Amino acid sequence: MAYVIAISNEKGGVAKTTTTYSLGASLAESGKKILLIDLDPQGNLTLANGIEPGKAVKTSHDVLLNGLSITEAIAKTSTPGLEIVPASPTLIEAEQNLPLRSNYAFTLNNALRQGALVHEYVLLDCPPSMGALTYNALTAAELLIIPTQAEYFSAYALRDMMTLIRRVRRDSNPRLAYRILITLLDQRNRTHKVIREQLEQTFGSGLFQTVIEIDTRLRESPIIGLPITQYRPTSRGSQQYRVLAQELIEYVQQQ
Amino acid sequence: MAYVIAISNEKGGVAKTTTTYSLGASLAESGKKILLIDLDPQGNLTLANGIEPGKAVKTSHDVLLNGLSITEAIAKTSTPGLEIVPASPTLIEAEQNLPLRSNYAFTLNNALRQGALVHEYVLLDCPPSMGALTYNALTAAELLIIPTQAEYFSAYALRDMMTLIRRVRRDSNPRLAYRILITLLDQRNRTHKVIREQLEQTFGSGLFQTVIEIDTRLRESPIIGLPITQYRPTSRGSQQYRVLAQELIEYVQQQ
Ligand SMILES: Nc1ncnc2c1ncn2[C@@H]1O[C@H](COP(=O)(O)OP(=O)(O)OP(=O)(O)O)[C@@H](O)[C@H]1O
Ligand SMILES: Nc1ncnc2c1ncn2[C@@H]1O[C@H](COP(=O)(O)OP(=O)(O)OP(=O)(O)O)[C@@H](O)[C@H]1O
Numbered sequence: 001m002a003y004v005i006a007i008s009n010e011k012g013g014v015a016k017t018t019t020t021y022s023l024g025a026s027l028a029e030s031g032k033k034i035l036l037i038d039l040d041p042q043g044n045l046t047l048a049n050g051i052e053p054g055k056a057v058k059t060s061h062d063v064l065l066n067g068l069s070i071t072e073a074i075a076k077t078s079t080p081g082l083e084i085v086p087a088s089p090t091l092i093e094a095e096q097n098l099p100l101r102s103n104y105a106f107t108l109n110n111a112l113r114q115g116a117l118v119h120e121y122v123l124l125d126c127p128p129s130m131g132a133l134t135y136n137a138l139t140a141a142e143l144l145i146i147p148t149q150a151e152y153f154s155a156y157a158l159r160d161m162m163t164l165i166r167r168v169r170r171d172s173n174p175r176l177a178y179r180i181l182i183t184l185l186d187q188r189n190r191t192h193k194v195i196r197e198q199l200e201q202t203f204g205s206g207l208f209q210t211v212i213e214i215d216t217r218l219r220e221s222p223i224i225g226l227p228i229t230q231y232r233p234t235s236r237g238s239q240q241y242r243v244l245a246q247e248l249i250e251y252v253q254q255q
Numbered sequence: 256m257a258y259v260i261a262i263s264n265e266k267g268g269v270a271k272t273t274t275t276y277s278l279g280a281s282l283a284e285s286g287k288k289i290l291l292i293d294l295d296p297q298g299n300l301t302l303a304n305g306i307e308p309g310k311a312v313k314t315s316h317d318v319l320l321n322g323l324s325i326t327e328a329i330a331k332t333s334t335p336g337l338e339i340v341p342a343s344p345t346l347i348e349a350e351q352n353l354p355l356r357s358n359y360a361f362t363l364n365n366a367l368r369q370g371a372l373v374h375e376y377v378l379l380d381c382p383p384s385m386g387a388l389t390y391n392a393l394t395a396a397e398l399l400i401i402p403t404q405a406e407y408f409s410a411y412a413l414r415d416m417m418t419l420i421r422r423v424r425r426d427s428n429p430r431l432a433y434r435i436l437i438t439l440l441d442q443r444n445r446t447h448k449v450i451r452e453q454l455e456q457t458f459g460s461g462l463f464q465t466v467i468e469i470d471t472r473l474r475e476s477p478i479i480g481l482p483i484t485q486y487r488p489t490s491r492g493s494q495q496y497r498v499l500a501q502e503l504i505e506y507v508q509q510q
């Protein structure tokens with residue numbers, strides 16, 4: 001049974017997509033079979049894999065709204081051990097239409113449970129909102145990873161995310177755990193230092209010990225259509241996401 | 256009649272809120288009466304003005320869903336000449352419920368036309384999505400400012416924004432114009448240089464000449480609850496947003 005991880009934060013631009021891709025590729029590199037699912041109408045995860053979101057034939061939209069099985073929607077990527085269910089811009093309709101169905105929150109969870117997936121981990125990239133797509137991801141997940149910048153608006157968004165977690169645990173997924181990941185960190189920046197300390201005090205073990213620092217190589221890799229671990233294997237970004245992958249594997253083993 | 260500007264981009268974290276606040280404060284500083292309207296359920300613009308989004312009594316949610324007049328929802332800010340209609344987290348319901356009403360796209364436009372507003376400019380901060388709230392903002396606006404980073408995912412999002420503009424012009428607001436604003440620029444970064452040049456070639460005069468560079472003072476000012484022009488009046492952020500305000504005033508005069 002695959003271990004399902006949602007990567008979500010209402011706050012925009014905190015490296016949700018970059019984390020889904022880089023963490024997924026690092027897990028695949030360590031020999032695990034990984035499935036990425038792009039739930040964002042922007043389709044950045046799909047694009048980063050060199051697939052044009054508007055042109056993908058079978059997508060997460062078909063899985064959520066048209067009953068397509070997950071296994072039929074899976075596409076290959078250039079990375080061994082890493083597969084993807086691409087997004088399409090029409091996913092925006094799912095935000096509107098899913099809530100009109102009874103028990104809509106379980107749509108993705110049911111699709112994942114029905115398919116005889118061979119993957120050890122499934123990673124769900126979410127849009128920057130708390131609508132039906134994100135709600136579906138949190139209902140299907142064992143773990144929610146919340147990428148956050150050490151900045152004021154991002155730190156404030158964690159309050160809303162905690163409220164959402166409580167709601168999901170009460171209504172649809174009592175087992176949902178979370179871990180916060182500090183991303184885009186500039187070690188020399190005073191605001192980043194101060195807010196990181198505040199997050200460590202407030203959340204303690206709710207934070208990953210691994211921190212992802214700013215590394216311009218991470219901006220470059222989606223242009224080439226490769227994950228950071230293949231584009232610049234010795235970069236700081238690659239190393240830090242590999243350390244994160246190890247920390248995650250240890251966390252999962254302890255559960 | 257107030258000149259209405261929407262600040263929107265589906266891409267998250269591109270400085271929509273920071274631009275709305277800093278540009279609004281720069282326009283107020285030059286003597287104009289400015290109204291900010293926070294249309295994002297995150298309420299970052301509200302928060303940056305020192306108002307707790309969950310505690311604001313009259314909000315943009317009441318204007319859009321409960322027929323409250325704009326003038327009744329206006330709150331003062333600490334900046335002379337700058338007022339705000341705050342957001343509340345319940346705005347998320349507007350994303351779901353507005354589209355169920357006939358002609359929902361004109362809700363904000365009608366509210367703005369009914370109120371005898373004394374403001375010269377109205378600035379609308381939008382959430383990172385292309386749902387009902389953003390659609391309402393684009394229907395009400397004369398000008399759409401699209402903040403964008405000089406990075407791959409942000410540049411790609413412009414494609415979706417252009418499609419959205421064509422749709423709004425066809426269905427609800429033929430007069431909608433747009434201008435792209437490059438934000439968070441690091442002049443020393445190679446990706447930023449290359450993508451900025453590509454944007455200049457692709458969009459030409461569709462880009463503001465003013466560019467906003469990275470300035471950590473802009474991260475600090477929302478913590479204090481003041482706009483950059485009051486928090487650090489001589490900072491690079493303040494100067495660049497003042498130049499932007501002048502470029503905007505000239506643009507509006509030429510229309
Ligand atoms: N560690 C890093 N160092 C430098 N740039 C980064 C890093 N992580 C992400 N980026 C860049 O920052 C921008 C935002 O990251 P990304 O798009 O992954 O965030 P997101 O949370 O998925 O955004 P959205 O809310 O729009 O979905 C992207 O241009 C990305 O390439
Ligand atoms: N020029 C700048 N220099 C440094 N930091 C900046 C600059 N502009 C914005 N920021 C910071 O970058 C982050 C993103 O900016 P902001 O929240 O305004 O973007 P947004 O597009 O409104 O995000 P969202 O999509 O979540 O609404 C914030 O933490 C903000 O303080």
Ligand SMILES: [Mg+2]
Nearest residue numbers: 016017040044
């Ligand atoms: Mg993303």
Ligand SMILES: [Mg+2]
Nearest residue numbers: 271272295299
């Ligand atoms: Mg914002």
